[in-house]
Amino acid sequence: MANTRRPRQVSGSFITRQVEDELLILDQDNEKVHQLNSTACKVWHACDGDNTVDRIITLMREQFDVDEQRLEADVRAVLNDLAALELIEYAE
Amino acid sequence: MRSKRSQSETLRLSVLGQSIIFRCNQPELIDVLQHNYRAFAVDPSDSAIRLSYRISRSSSSNPVIGIVRDESVYLEAESIGEYLYLIEKDMTIELQKQLKHLYFIHAAVLAHGDQAIIITAPSGTGKSTTAWALLHHGCRYLSDELAPIDLTNLTVQGYPRALGLKRVPPVYALPDHCLDTDNSLHVSVDRLPGGYCSSAVPVTAVFILEYAPQLSKAEIEPASKSTAAAHIYANALNALAHENKGLEGAVSLAMRAPCFHLKSTPDLAETCEALLSVLKGIGKN
Secondary structure: OOOEEEEEOOOOOOOEEEEOEEEEEEEOOOOEEEEEHHHHHHHHHOOEOOOOHHHHHHHHHOOOOOOHHHHHHHHHHHHHHHHOOEEEEEEE | OOOOOOOEEEEEEOOOOOEEEEEEOOOOHHHHHHHHOOOOOOOOOOOOOOEEEEEOOOOOOOOOEEEEEOEEEEEEOOHHHHHHHHHHHHHHHHHHOOOOOEEEEEEEEEEEEEEEEEEEEEOOHHHHHHOOHHHHOEEEEEEOOOEEEEEOOOOEOOOOOOOOOOOOOOOOOOOOOEEEEEOEEEEOHHHHOOEOOOOEEEEOOOOOOOOOOOOOEEEEEEEOOOHHHHHHHHOOHHHHHHHHHHHHHHHHHHHOEEEEEEEEEOOOHHHHHHHHHHHHHHHHO
């Protein structure tokens, strides 16, 4: 089933800093630092409110040479984690 | 080391270059501070006093100790342990306000030769116990609590207050005359086996400490720069005084100093030797 939901970065007071291939996100509202690995970092950047979940999976498929089902599951897991951390939300 | 105590029960210290004065109506309360802050030399008499504390207790049998800082902030302690805790907390917060160019981390700091190692971890993980053990393995003491780092030249200043332990360590017996308060043991710097250092020492490595009693041997693995930066930031004390709310300082330190995960075990001697072995390897590179 197509997933047309469009995740976007929460418009919080974030400070981001790329450190080698990972990303640190300082969430000033919650006084936490989140550390995203390179895959999560790419997913996070793709969450612009325009890309659907399916589109993000396609974008990741273009960048990673891995099993399709595995990749799809990984992207969904990352999106779930980002949502749980209140770093992304879904556009209405 | 120099210290000065007048007949009017006044103690003057210089901490990180800041002049601090304590006045007290009870000699034993000054003695406690003298024990804890023995390493901090007295200021020249003409230097401006940055912090002033007035301490009072109605009698030695009265447990309540009043602490007034700069005639404006009033604190009250009900035990010697709390008295030391409040003085330490207030003083270090005020120092952080006045020394905004330094990046303060909650960490233990030791020097091996001219190499400073920073050991960072949440409270209760064993920073002070590890520091106490390392002092028996050729290290000098800079701090068990506070790492004031100058990021411009990557040095760390010594903050050698008395080493504070929450309990008697399993090995390396404590010396006589430790100050035993209700919640901790304080070893004065003149009783530390490895000696101490008040000056700045180049930072050579950062260790992220985790106590792992289930392990038979200490484990030390390189930490990724982002992991190290996240840990450093989590232990930063004056992050908001710095660029990008302090994130940049944490990244800067992590990028410039080798960082490691250190899983320590109850075998403190083996943990120390493992750490020093890694340090020796850095020195060769």
